[in-house]
Amino acid sequence: MKALVCILLLLETFVFVVQQQVDGGLNENEISQQISSEDGRQNPPRTDTLGAEASTDSQQSCHLCFPDIHAALRELTATVTEQKANIRALETQLREQQTFILEELKKKDDEILNLTLSQVEELRKENRDKKIAFSAGLRQSGAGYTGPYKSEITLTYKKVITNIGNAYNPVTGVFRAPLKGVYMFRVSVYGHGGTGATASIIKNGEQVVVAHDYQAKDRLNSSNGVVLLLEVGDVVYVRLWPNRRISDNSQENLNTFSGFLLFPLR
Template structure:
């Protein structure tokens, strides 16, 4: 404002000195002077805006090349990470496939094992049934094969048997054991109920002066003899034999003629015993 006032004073002085100016000239000069003193605000604002924009761009993007380099490095690093992840995923897929294969194999093995267990259980049940049946048959068969007997001469008291002018079959009346009832205490005869190997024993007891002798006979034939003789004192003798018998074969003890034996019930000196060792099949007999 001070500049404007000074300008006006100068103009007045100039008019006074030069004889004055008209109004138009004065207005033009004032307008020109005002534009010189106060340039249009639009240019100023445009310049200020350009300056602000440059300052803003400078603040926002201080170094675009550095940012690009940093971004490139980040992208490269991300690519490396992606490659590693891709490799890891691929390896994991392979591991998963291997695990799936193992799982299928395990399932198949388990299924096969289940089938095997079921078959084994079935066979076990069949074997168990068969075994029980066989055991029952063997029990029944063995019950028929349980054959054994043992007996002494005197059922009670004591005394001699003999001597006789001919041989006689001795009857052992004091029966200790008679499993299978193959021995007859009335006749003194053992009858074989099945084919097999049998063991027999005989013992005789007497006193000197008379012979003590008896033999085991099979089907009327002498097999072994128990014999003792001396002028005085106690006489004792025994013998045994294993015989192969067919069903119906008979075994018994024969007292020799002119011989005698003694027995005393509580002590049971003179005895006859026999039992089945084991049964025999036809082919076993043929090999013998």
């Protein structure tokens, strides 16, 4: 508090001196008297002892406060300068790290793009070169009848004539699409009169087309075909109708089931 009073006193005296110099100037005695007068106003004497103590404390405070303030300002300035330097260094480091990260991300993006394009091209080539075709006869050996049965059955064409791509299973009689595309299927039926010869091409459990012939006597012969759009995993097979009978032998292959890929689709 004494230091603050000292500072205010000096400022007031300085303003007064400047004003007097502007108005006409003061001599040294007048300045001394003015300072003494100001000291008297700020510290009115109560006793000789108190006045002396107050004068001594004020002088010591004035002498001590200014060096402390200047030292604090110098220390604060040095600290601010140091912090500014640290901030500039940190900003530079952050910019360098940001540039490095962006470059690494761009490299990764390029790698992923190149890999994806390579995989797509490889898949296209694989699909383009993929060949799927099969044809199978009903009997592996010998001759005989199949049917009649009280309910529908899936025909198993056991004699594999062609099975490129191995998409047809001779054990189950089911063709399973290995890739999306457009396929052609055909079925032929042969039998003897009296029961009729009827079979259907089935896709995923749904009847698509039927090959049918019926007459009381003599031979029965029919065929039918269809073009199907299949997704990967779709199944196609042939079912013999109830109460129908077909006839075949392994030499003539009168009942057949065939199919092939016309073209793949993306």
